[in-house]
Amino acid sequence: MSHKEAARLGDLVRAAALRLESAGIDGAAREARLLLAHVTGFSTARLGAELGEAATPRVVNQFEAAVARRCAREPMSHIIGKRLFFNHEFSVGPDVLDPRPETETLVLAALERPWRRVLDLGTGSGAILLSLLAERGQATGIGTDLSPSALGVAHGNAARLGLAERCEFIESDWFRGVTGSFDLIVSNPPYIAEAEMAVLAPELSFEPRMALSDGGDGLSAYRAICGDAQPHLTPGGWLMLEIGWAQGQDVSAAMEQAGLEDVRILRDLDGRDRVVEGRLPE
Known part of the structure; x- marks a missing residue:
């Protein structure tokens, strides 16, 4: 191919896959296609039929920038601005x-439990709260977070999913700004111990540190949530917390120390301990 001949989309994908693989990215060919689909606006299904087409200068430049970001181990979701979670796309x-x-x-x-009012502590993008509300048409909920920027992201996701009228987002340190009681309280708090942070995947350095680690043993959030949960649970209400393995x-x-009963550990699809649930006695 001469230097004057425009690159084909397929050429861009193949070259990018090699770069991503050299950067230690698993599934490099798949990720190269995802990045090109994002830049071109094609669906991944349509992209396969377009790989023989010439790439415009805009596509070449934007794709090069996106590949460079991924090679630097920036998360794919940050580059394309979205993540699929439980049947919905979240910004x-x-x-x-x-x-x-x-x-x-x-x-x-x-979703296996009966509830109509849910509280999501440390809501972040709102993915947990909004996924729950999308499945329960009459339910309402509150999401809390210490970060105003995170709450802005959650607000936007609620609006895009048509759920803004059934939820509220408030700036709060766990229960501090919360009033009322709930049939269900959920949280995916920071649970990585500070000593473990240095050996984690490089992609995690792009995520908010306070959402990953408590700066200590990884258990302080659980002590705070469990210790204050009882006044915010209705009789028979459930507390469910994601945990490290x-x-x-x-x-x-x-x-159990907080007075909850029927406490049990649930495993994820990989067979690792993932959730602890407990119920306030009626």
């Missing part, structure tokens, strides 16, 4: 924790 970015597939374990567990026993003990 995400550096102000919020990127919703993980394993967190769907918490959503599925919550080795925290099940500690969080279960915190729930």
Whole structure:
């Protein structure tokens, strides 16, 4: 191909896949296609039929910038600005924790219980709260977060999903700004111990640190939530918390010490401890 001949979309994908693979990205070919689909505006399905087409200068430049960002280990969701979670696309970015597939374990567990009023502590993008409300047409809820920027992201997601009238977002340090009681309280709090942060995937350096770690042993959020949950639960109401794989026993003990019953640990699809739930006696 001469230097004057325009590159084909397929050429861009193949070259990008090699760069991403060299940068240590798993699934490099798939990610290269996702980035090109984002830049061109094509669906991933249509992109396959367009790979023989010439790339415009705009596409070449924007694709090069996107690939460079991914090679620097910026999360894919930050580059394309969205993440699929529990049947919905959520806007995400550096102000919020990127919703993980394993967190769907918490959503599925919550949907097995009867509730009409839900509180999501540390809501971030709003992915948990909004996924729950989308499945329960008459339910309402509140999401809290310490970060005003995160709350802005959650507000936007609620509006896009048509759920803004059934939820409220407030700036709060756990329960501090919350009034009233709820049939269900959920949270995916920061649970990574400070000592573990240095060995985590490089992508996590792009996410808000306070959403990942408590700066201590990874359990302080659970102690705070469990300790103050009872006045905010209706009789028979459930508390459900996502956990790190080795925290099940500690969080279960915190729930039992707080007076909750029927405490149990739920596993995710990989067989790891993922959620601890407990119920306030009626």
